[in-house]
Amino acid sequence: MSNDKLRFGLKCATILFPFALQLLSQRLLALAHRWTYRTVPSPKEIVVIGGSFTGLQVAQRLTETIPTGYRVTMIERKSHFNYLFNFPRYSVLAGHEEYAFIPYDMLENAAPKGSFRRIRDIVTSIKDGRVYLESGEAIEFSYLVIATGSRQGLPSKGIATEKKDGCRELQTVQENIQTANRIAVVGGGAVGVELATDIKYFHPDKDVTIVHSRERLLQRFGPRLHDHVAGKMREMGIHVRLGERPEIVTEENVLLFPSGKRQEYDLIIPCAGQTPNSAIVQDLAAGIISPSTKEIRVQPTLQIIADSKEDTAALSNIFAIGDVAETGSPKMGRAGFFQAEIVIQNILAMIQGREVSSVYQSRPDIEGSIKLSLGKDDAVMYMEEEDGNDFLIPIKAGNEDLEIKNAWSRLGGRFPGTT
Numbered sequence: 001m002s003n004d005k006l007r008f009g010l011k012c013a014t015i016l017f018p019f020a021l022q023l024l025s026q027r028l029l030a031l032a033h034r035w036t037y038r039t040v041p042s043p044k045e046i047v048v049i050g051g052s053f054t055g056l057q058v059a060q061r062l063t064e065t066i067p068t069g070y071r072v073t074m075i076e077r078k079s080h081f082n083y084l085f086n087f088p089r090y091s092v093l094a095g096h097e098e099y100a101f102i103p104y105d106m107l108e109n110a111a112p113k114g115s116f117r118r119i120r121d122i123v124t125s126i127k128d129g130r131v132y133l134e135s136g137e138a139i140e141f142s143y144l145v146i147a148t149g150s151r152q153g154l155p156s157k158g159i160a161t162e163k164k165d166g167c168r169e170l171q172t173v174q175e176n177i178q179t180a181n182r183i184a185v186v187g188g189g190a191v192g193v194e195l196a197t198d199i200k201y202f203h204p205d206k207d208v209t210i211v212h213s214r215e216r217l218l219q220r221f222g223p224r225l226h227d228h229v230a231g232k233m234r235e236m237g238i239h240v241r242l243g244e245r246p247e248i249v250t251e252e253n254v255l256l257f258p259s260g261k262r263q264e265y266d267l268i269i270p271c272a273g274q275t276p277n278s279a280i281v282q283d284l285a286a287g288i289i290s291p292s293t294k295e296i297r298v299q300p301t302l303q304i305i306a307d308s309k310e311d312t313a314a315l316s317n318i319f320a321i322g323d324v325a326e327t328g329s330p331k332m333g334r335a336g337f338f339q340a341e342i343v344i345q346n347i348l349a350m351i352q353g354r355e356v357s358s359v360y361q362s363r364p365d366i367e368g369s370i371k372l373s374l375g376k377d378d379a380v381m382y383m384e385e386e387d388g389n390d391f392l393i394p395i396k397a398g399n400e401d402l403e404i405k406n407a408w409s410r411l412g413g414r415f416p417g418t419t
């Protein structure tokens, strides 16, 4: 066994053991809660905006913990949970895209009766203790959790809100890739790397280039990951161009490099840059949206911050978590997962009249660790500790569907496919 594997195994054991105990205790308490929670007419609302990785987690855990008299209302514009982790793969591989859209009814079915409802709508603004919806409805809340994440085009995230349109979006990318010979992927973060290697794996005859503005691919991680990934890409025959930030001339399918050189491709796929969905708080009070990141500013308790102390105090029942919140943590699903628990503890404390005392401290080693696919047959696990020590574990033998079946079962749904 390699040194990295052994060290990584020990590290995982120290993380997973307390985590498993915590999950077990949560499950037992949830069972007890199911017996004590009672439906009441006109419950007080805990509204969660956004039903992706973070919003769904916080909504689900709230339904297991809130006292009688409260209800969780999750407002999400999409018809299905979008399993984003597989979007790059399903942008290349045809015939699997429907599995990336998982029905939401599992939470409705699993929650204690009366503790949860999902509203399919778009929140347009928040004012005077109410959220306003595109449909015209307004919902008064006792507590509000904003988990509206960020937006980005495919292959990272789609814009469709219906499953069939989402499938169509992915199929269009597949068809574009299928018909192109010279393809440029712009952006060498995780999505760009997964996409470029998948294109080359599933279409080995295509000429694939990845262009990245930094000197290292995946620069958020340690240099060893870059070395491993760049080596693998070159082995696959992918051209890797680093330290270049070309302008994309979309109409002409041209990359215009700062040197003045124009490079034409059949297809250019941008894979960089995401925009936080924070605009819904802009009229709440001054200074909630960070001018530099456009994310929602939060305290360590994950309550939102405004410019003035008075506004901050008046908005103390509003929390922001996940990719939309300026927490300094890696923009990863795992970070939202840990933040959800902090918010739940603080909401329960407020309901019980206790002081809000749970604070979020990012754990970049756990939250920022990554498993990257490098084509169907290869993947790499990478984790970096705060002192700079890192673990890099190459993994062989992959699965076309990237274990999507497990995602369905984690979300309580029955997988409709066969893998």
Ligand SMILES: Cc1cc2nc3c(=O)[nH]c(=O)nc-3n(C[C@H](O)[C@H](O)[C@H](O)COP(=O)(O)OP(=O)(O)OC[C@H]3O[C@@H](n4cnc5c(N)ncnc54)[C@H](O)[C@@H]3O)c2cc1C
Pocket (backbone or CB within 6 Å): 049, 050, 051, 052, 053, 054, 055, 075, 076, 077, 078, 084, 085, 086, 087, 088, 121, 122, 123, 124, 147, 148, 149, 150, 151, 155, 156, 157, 191, 277, 280, 321, 322, 323, 324, 331, 332, 333, 334, 335, 336, 371
């Ligand atoms: C391709 C890809 C692969 C990834 N792989 C990993 C991985 O392997 N591991 C990992 O930990 N992380 C991974 N990530 C990162 C992870 O997906 C994000 O950190 C995570 O999605 C953040 O979740 P979120 O709920 O905060 O925001 P989002 O996922 O952005 O979700 C926000 C939700 O809010 C909804 N919404 C927004 N505004 C409104 C509104 N006004 N009204 C109603 N609904 C609204 C949106 O429809 C959306 O469903 C990956 C990301 C991508 C793009």
